[in-house]
Amino acid sequence: xxxxxxxxxxxxxxxxxxxxxxxxxxxxxxxxxxxxxxxxxxxxxxxxxxxxxxxxxxxxxxxxxxxxxxxxxxxxxxxxxxxxxxxxxxxxxxxxxxxxxxxxxxxxxxxxxxxxxxxxxxxxxxxxxxxxxxxxxxxxxxxxxxxxxxxxxxxxxxxxxxxxxxx
Amino acid sequence: xxxxxxxxxxxxxxxxxxxxxxxxxxxxxxxxxxxxxxxxxxxxxxxxxxxxxxxxxxxxxxxxxxxxxxxxxxxxxxxxxxxxxxxxxxxxxxxxxxxxxxxxxxxxxxxxxxxxxxxxxxxxxxxxxxxxxxxxxxxxxxxxxxxxxxxxxxxxxxxxxxxxxxxxxxxxxxxxxxxxxxxxxxxxxxxxxxxxxxxxxxxxxxxxxxxxxxxxxxxxxxxxxxxxxxxxxxxxxxxxxxxxxxxxxxxxxxxxxxxxxxxxxxxxxxxxxxxxxxxxxxxxxxxxxxxxxxxxxxxxxxxxxxxxxxxxxxx
Numbered sequence: 001x002x003x004x005x006x007x008x009x010x011x012x013x014x015x016x017x018x019x020x021x022x023x024x025x026x027x028x029x030x031x032x033x034x035x036x037x038x039x040x041x042x043x044x045x046x047x048x049x050x051x052x053x054x055x056x057x058x059x060x061x062x063x064x065x066x067x068x069x070x071x072x073x074x075x076x077x078x079x080x081x082x083x084x085x086x087x088x089x090x091x092x093x094x095x096x097x098x099x100x101x102x103x104x105x106x107x108x109x110x111x112x113x114x115x116x117x118x119x120x121x122x123x124x125x126x127x128x129x130x131x132x133x134x135x136x137x138x139x140x141x142x143x144x145x146x147x148x149x150x151x152x153x154x155x156x157x158x159x160x161x162x163x164x165x166x167x
Numbered sequence: 168x169x170x171x172x173x174x175x176x177x178x179x180x181x182x183x184x185x186x187x188x189x190x191x192x193x194x195x196x197x198x199x200x201x202x203x204x205x206x207x208x209x210x211x212x213x214x215x216x217x218x219x220x221x222x223x224x225x226x227x228x229x230x231x232x233x234x235x236x237x238x239x240x241x242x243x244x245x246x247x248x249x250x251x252x253x254x255x256x257x258x259x260x261x262x263x264x265x266x267x268x269x270x271x272x273x274x275x276x277x278x279x280x281x282x283x284x285x286x287x288x289x290x291x292x293x294x295x296x297x298x299x300x301x302x303x304x305x306x307x308x309x310x311x312x313x314x315x316x317x318x319x320x321x322x323x324x325x326x327x328x329x330x331x332x333x334x335x336x337x338x339x340x341x342x343x344x345x346x347x348x349x350x351x352x353x354x355x356x357x358x359x360x361x362x363x364x365x366x367x368x369x370x371x372x373x374x375x376x377x378x379x380x381x382x383x384x385x386x387x388x389x390x391x392x393x394x395x396x397x398x399x400x401x402x403x404x405x406x407x408x409x410x411x412x413x414x415x416x417x418x419x420x421x422x423x424x425x426x427x428x429x430x431x432x433x434x435x436x437x438x439x440x441x442x443x444x445x446x447x448x449x450x451x452x453x454x455x456x457x458x459x460x461x462x463x464x465x466x467x468x469x470x471x472x473x474x475x476x477x478x479x480x481x482x
Contacts, residue, residue, distance in 0.1 A: 003319075083425050083428075085307060
């Protein structure tokens with residue numbers, strides 16, 4: 001990480017827990033993915049910054065050199081340019097699991113009210129879409145190509161984090 | 168420390184200015200070697216009377232590439248550390264002192280510094296990490312970045328790099344020589360050291376100024392340069408990391424992918440977002456397609472033309 005001010009480490013963004021299956025300590029989730037079901041990395045903000053780094057927008061380090069870790073030798077983040085540099089590759093299993101939307105219906109309704117992204121999330125179609133896809137995950141995966149790159153999913157089985165299921 | 172100044176046939180810069188700046192250094196080199204890679208005897212004529220402040224000045228001839236000239240200079244050098252400069256470079260007074268300071272750490276094999284030219288960006292440091300080999304085989308440069316401290320890097324700028332002579336001997340001076348593309352000049356020497364697990368440092372206080380910007384050096388850009396640049400890049404990665412190394416193949420895949428996505432992005436911009444400028448945009452799109460195809464073809468050719476042969480890894 002020599003010379004970098006921040007570490008961009010990939011996270012796998014879990015959109016929702018589907019069903020209520022908690023077998024063998026695992027759960028089924030809808031995860032952000034490519035149209036053909038390959039893993040992609042998302043970066044809500046740097047995982048670590050050097051002491052003294054001036055942050056922008058609470059947790060970003062805009063304008064400073066980042067050491068970027070990704071899941072493939074090229075950028076898999078749909079929100080970044082495809083030629084964004086990748087300094088190191090880690091296996092999918094080593095990525096951070098981001099469970100922020102893996103919540104109950106009631107919690108999600110509240111979250112869309114107080115979240116830092118409330119302005120965007122409080123629109124009715126965001127909750128409606130989340131609720132519909134959580135209830136019909138296979139349909140959500142089958143219709144990937146009809147949606148934007150940032151709204152494509154795959155079904156995965158992951159270790160249960162003990163959090164609440166949707167139901 | 169020995170300083171090797173290479174001058175090539177395309178250069179119009181006599182080394183006098185470089186020698187004068189060296190003579191004003193706070194720490195003088197043990198010796199200076201001017202290696203002329205040009206076909207004629209131009210440099211010997213062009214280099215004036217050596218500055219009396221310089222302890223020793225020798226002139227050599229090694230017609231061919233800058234890499235060949237550097238190899239000849241390293242072969243003839245007698246110092247423990249060999250620093251390389253381009254003929255249009257002038258050094259800051261503390262340049263040699265700052266390079267030498269980094270070699271107090273025994274693990275350090277090579278040290279380079281900033282290269283500032285008329286087109287250098289003031290905020291270069293914000294554009295990315297200095298001197299890194301990316302996961303897909305591409306290289307970052309940003310060698311004009313004015314960082315606050317010494318950082319570890321994967322490769323050094325050919326215009327301002329130095330190595331322990333013993334490390335160059337180990338790796339073989341000609342082994343890993345850069346292919347012909349100007350953008351890769353001297354890069355393979357550094358990458359080879361890193362491939363052997365050695366430490367290279369970038370010291371931003373060791374500054375070299377160049378008269379000619381890196382962007383306008385060498386052959387002009389275009390379809391041919393795009394082809395040759397990618398082809399040579401693949402050859403260099405394969406040479407440095409071995410023929411079976413996945414990095415060269417990853418670079419080819421990444422290049423093709425990026426070319427396809429670039430062409431798609433240009434096509435979207437021209438045909439969908441801004442149809443009013445379609446006639447002018449079509450030319451832009453054609454250029455993007457040609458550059459993309461030639462670049463991808465170059466990368467693929469570099470990979471396909473590689474033939475298995477005995478490893479050049481040092482014994």
